[in-house]
Amino acid sequence: MRYAEVVGISDVVINPFEIADFTERAGRGVLVVKQVKKKQIKAIAKRLGLAYDEKQLLFAKQILNEYISEQ
Secondary structure (H helix, E strand, O other): OOOOOOOOHHHOOOOOOOHHHHOOOOEOOEOOOOOOOHHHHHHHHHHHOOOOOHHHHHHHHHHHHHHHHHO
16 A cells, blocks of 8 residues: 655755656767766775775776777
């Protein structure tokens, strides 16, 4: 059984509907290019148990972003 939660008018947030929020591609035949962040690389390195420093993270970020942009 489902329950409904009653909220006040001040709790309601209205945002415009954007179809791009629900699709993987921005347009037909146009691939969205994402940028890799140092924070993401750091999290992956920690998860894999790899040692790293800031210079290595910056190098990996630059290499990955260039590789992604070429694809």
